[in-house]
Amino acid sequence: MTSADLTKFRRDLHRIPEPGFQEFKTQQYLLDVIRALPQEHLSYKTWETGILVRIEGSAPEKTVGYRTDMDGLPVPEQSGLEFPSEHEGMMHACGHDMHMSIALGILQNLADNRPVQNVVMLFQPAEEGPGGAEPMLRSEEFKTWKPDEIYALHIAPEHPVGTIATKPGVLFANTSELFINLRGKGGHAARPHQTEDMVVAASHFVTQLQSIVARNIDPLDSAVVTIGTIEAGTKQNIIAESARVEGTIRTFSMDNMKLIKERITGMLKGVEASFHCETDVDWGANYCQVYNDETKTAELASAAESHGQVDFVESREAMTGEDFGYFLRDIPGTMVWLGVDTPYGLHDNRISPSEKAMDTAVEFFTDFLHSR
Numbered sequence: 001m002t003s004a005d006l007t008k009f010r011r012d013l014h015r016i017p018e019p020g021f022q023e024f025k026t027q028q029y030l031l032d033v034i035r036a037l038p039q040e041h042l043s044y045k046t047w048e049t050g051i052l053v054r055i056e057g058s059a060p061e062k063t064v065g066y067r068t069d070m071d072g073l074p075v076p077e078q079s080g081l082e083f084p085s086e087h088e089g090m091m092h093a094c095g096h097d098m099h100m101s102i103a104l105g106i107l108q109n110l111a112d113n114r115p116v117q118n119v120v121m122l123f124q125p126a127e128e129g130p131g132g133a134e135p136m137l138r139s140e141e142f143k144t145w146k147p148d149e150i151y152a153l154h155i156a157p158e159h160p161v162g163t164i165a166t167k168p169g170v171l172f173a174n175t176s177e178l179f180i181n182l183r184g185k186g187g188h189a190a191r192p193h194q195t196e197d198m199v200v201a202a203s204h205f206v207t208q209l210q211s212i213v214a215r216n217i218d219p220l221d222s223a224v225v226t227i228g229t230i231e232a233g234t235k236q237n238i239i240a241e242s243a244r245v246e247g248t249i250r251t252f253s254m255d256n257m258k259l260i261k262e263r264i265t266g267m268l269k270g271v272e273a274s275f276h277c278e279t280d281v282d283w284g285a286n287y288c289q290v291y292n293d294e295t296k297t298a299e300l301a302s303a304a305e306s307h308g309q310v311d312f313v314e315s316r317e318a319m320t321g322e323d324f325g326y327f328l329r330d331i332p333g334t335m336v337w338l339g340v341d342t343p344y345g346l347h348d349n350r351i352s353p354s355e356k357a358m359d360t361a362v363e364f365f366t367d368f369l370h371s372r
């Protein structure tokens with residue numbers, strides 16, 4: 001697999017970002033590449049908009065898994081790249097175009113040069129939401145090819161190209177989405193006393209939310225409550241009768257997740273009483289933490305440290321979420337960060353990861369999967 005091939009995959013995929021479980025063009029593109037590979041030891045099947053590919057090892061004693069995510073984000077691209085998204089309002093702003101291209105590169109290498117162990121490559125939809133890992137794990141397609149160990153990577157804007165970073169134990173947080181509706185009585189902007197203004201109610205609620213992390217979480221622990229969107233109203237001189245607040249919760253412990261949800265439920269009761277309105281809350285998709293197996297992580301770290309192309313770094317845990325956590329809850333393995341050296345963070349509309357990082361990842365993971 002050449003750098004030029006990887007770059008072509010990445011740019012083609014970058015142009016067609018699609019929402020979770022709607023990765024139709026992405027799936028077709030990947031299938032076209034997979035069908036063009038040497039087929040001798042290869043079999044594949046689809047699941048929803050995902051794909052599972054199995055390479056029959058030469059003397060297998062186990063099956064090793066490698067997973068990539070596939071979906072894009074509702075981010076209007078501002079990267080200035082020469083190959084921007086062709087899907088208005090959507091962007092691969094979390095590197096899944098790179099992740100998929102790397103997986104294709106590894107697959108091509110393994111199809112050309114058969115590994116000893118069986119390898120299953122998983123192209124998993126809907127990582128950003130509503131979560132493809134958990135239903136994929138439950139699928140018959142997965143169960144019949146279930147690996148004995150499993151690996152994945154995620155691009156890391158802050159690390160230089162060549163870096164692979166990870167740690168044993170908790171790498172990413174538990175997550176829960178948060179969707180709240182507030183309903184009251186709207187009316188004329190000049191007659192506020194006859195209304196129950198949901199812009200004011202939602203604003204108080206969002207401000208109150210900030211006290212949860214500040215005043216309910218042990219300062220030696222960590223949690224995040226982020227509101228990403230607020231929608232309310234139809235016109236500047238009409239008092240809004242409804243508002244919708246959407247966000248996400250991140251914790252390292254399930255006790256804190258429970259505590260935060262209880263506090264939010266309590267606060268909403270207060271908002272209802274204070275602003276004479278009705279509210280409802282939906283916790284959306286919940287991901288379990290990414291917990292790296294101690295032994296597999298040590299083995300991967302040692303392979304990275306002795307690999308000529310890689311600079312291995314012990315990383316800290318992060319409040320990011322990843323539904324790869326569900327695979328790791330069931331199957332020992334590890335997730336790593338891959339340095340891509342861009343000043344813009346994940347989910348930023350300007351993110352522009354260095355494509356050179358794909359060479360490092362493909363070389364390292366091809367060697368690593370051969371060595372299992």
Ligand SMILES: CC(=O)N[C@@H](CCC[C@H](N)C(=O)O)C(=O)O
Nearest residue numbers: 128129175176177248320321322
């Ligand atoms: C790597 C990454 O950025 N993952 C997402 C996962 C989102 C889970 C869910 N939709 C949520 O918002 O809680 C992240 O935002 O960390």
